[in-house]
Amino acid sequence: MSQVEPTALGNRELRKDLAAIRRRGLAIALWVLAAIDLLVFARTTPPGSKTVFDLNAPPAFPVPAIHLPVLATLLVLGIVCALLGVAQYLWKGNPRTYLLLGIGLALSGIAFLAWAGRGARVDVEGLLMTSLIEAVPLTLGALSGLLCERSGVINIAIEGQFLIAAFVGAVVGSASGSLWLGLLCGAVAGGLVGLILAVFTITYRADQIIVGVVIDAFALGLTTFFLVSLLVPNQMTLNSPAVFGPIPIPLLDKIPVVGPLLFNQNIMVYLTIIILAIVQVTLFQTRWGLRVRAVGEHPRAAETVGIDVLRVRYRNVILGGIVAGIGGASFTIGSTGQFAHNMTAGLGYIALAAMIFGRWRPLGALGAALLFGFFDALQFTLSALNAPIPSNFLSMFPYLATVLAVAGLVGRVVPPAADGQPYARE
């Protein structure tokens, strides 16, 4: 197999057409959102109903809860959405593909909440808080995938790294009584899984997707095996770690709404933000990042200018494993404490989806993770409101959104050119 596959001959025309299709598709998406607003939501709203958006502001800085008349809100938001669709249709050289759709989605989200919560209180703060907490492992997993794929190695083993790190974090945190040791060991465990992936795919050049899938199966089997054989009989000593508590950042945590949301969280949230910033800066601003991207785009050229391709890949895959390991540890010692059977439940794959949805960029991955986390959190809010929408359809959203994203309907999704190609020195 050649190093970099030549661009498929027939695909070049396709790509040109795609830009036009995308512009129209995005406009249609916005119109559909507007139509749902006006035709479905507004028509099923009895006149005069109101929704209360509760921000749970602290008594020191009271922010009044917002009372919105549902019908008027729906009409305004629906019309704005329709106009956005027109703008999208006419705006040919739109440099920010996602921008208008993003605004439209946010507006529709508000409209939806107003409709679903009519006559009740919507706990906005709780919704945002849950979204953020759900987004932590997703962001870290996506960053793990990104570190690997930017150097040309596909990491489908994120799910497995999550599971093993969650397990190790719980056991070490429980047995040693030190959460920090648990976190450290979880990260190391994730890194070791990364090392396995690296050995099989970089040194032995096995297919990266196959090895990733098999590592996931291995991790699920191994953690469940030891859960049943060791942890269940010794629940108290091996599987009841403490949980990282919130660390308020002085002064900042007193800001209404934003304060408790961003500045009174546990170490996992802060760590995620720090890692995200580091990856974002190093990948795009440093020599290291340039080398990584060169290896991921054209390893032969990188080798020619003296970059050790295999070493870069090894380092990135292990680093990615460590980052996923931190994300995995957040499942146990970061939130619930105990390790449970298959507790990551496919979130490793959603993290992969978030990376793709975020177009192989750290900030994009964060945005996607927050969006996916929001939809996950929305289920809790809606079940509290007894909304007439089955939660299963909300759970489908991240997956359907990713399918649409890779199908090129919501933006250009281009992986690093040498992603998935093993490299052999000449």
Add this chain to the structure above:
Amino acid sequence: MSDEPVRPGGDSGAGGSVVAAIGRFFLSGNTIIVTFLAFVSALFLGAIIIILATPSVMAAWGRFGQAPGAAFAQSWHAIATAYSALFIGSIGSPRGIVGAIASGDGHRIATAFYPLSETLVSTTPLMMSGLGIALAFRAGLFDIGGQGQLILGALGATLAGFLLPGLPIYLHLPLAILVGAIFGAAWGFIPGILKARTGAHEVITSMMLNYVALNLLTYLLTTALFQAPPRYQPVSKAVADTARLPHLAGPSLRVNLGILLAIACMVGVAWLLQRSTLGFKFRMLGANREAARVAGVNINRQYILAMTLAGAIVGLAGTFMVLGVDHQVASGYGGTIGFDGITVAILGQGNPYGVGLSALLFGAFAAGGRTMQLDANIPLQLVQVLQAVLVLFVAAPGVIRTIFRIRVRGAGRVFGGWSG
């Protein structure tokens, strides 16, 4: 173009004596020998895991200084107990089978053959999902959406099974199977057409569709159409008797027509791949996409066909499970079988008969694992670990060649990245 799947180092030199040929066979790192050594390595790793998970054995190792013999003896005992339970649970005790047949007592014979029946019951869906995924493999496509296709197949078969009571069995059963296949095919068609039309990578789209299917199933099990009255639990209505696959060896053994249909599918897929024009195009695509394009193969059309066909076959895995064994679907139906199909397909190296044998091995593992859990108190998931290690080594034959110092020749099969 060779009839064989792309095999790492499976070539044989010309001429030479028989001894030399056998020598070459071992030294060249032939697929069979690599698979065998991978199997041995997996069992060895499994043994270490058994030791780690048995507190009494670990305690014996703690006293290694005083009584080294006891540590080895206890380890051996734990490993032997586990693996013999695995064997007896999947094949049965040979002495028991002979004794039962000699006695001529129907009940005793059924009991003696129970493990084999369970192995075949577990083999059926594994073989089908493995065959579907292997078919896609051969066309150069990685269908990771087996779970979703299996769920859709099961849903279709269930729907046809309970919606049409009163049909005669010779109409109802084939109809239910057909509907299951069509539902699975529809779920495979989506990644296929997305790849053909937009270039979206089938690994991502089919994987995402797994979770869509899981949520769809959970939702449907709350609807009046699917949910079994009195609608307290997330289980579907049961399929009518006329849509159930008949048992092959009496009502006390669960083995049913499904295994025979699966074997027929195996032969069918082998014929399709090796003898038909369509299969030839699939293999061209899998071997060299650009060459196939230059030779005039409509690549996008083959993508859609291969994924749809793969989806139909994997859908039949769910169909046979519902119609043959469970007769209804529940939340999370199918478990990891759609996923295990990937490992079955890899272990079988994409060859239909290899897939059949791999499915038989994994089916034996599944049946034996249940006995091992009951009799030797070793959790069932050990089997999943063994399977994963086995396939990992088979997917990277270079690792096995290094461990056992076999001469290296070529690397494993590679599908390429997202852009492929």
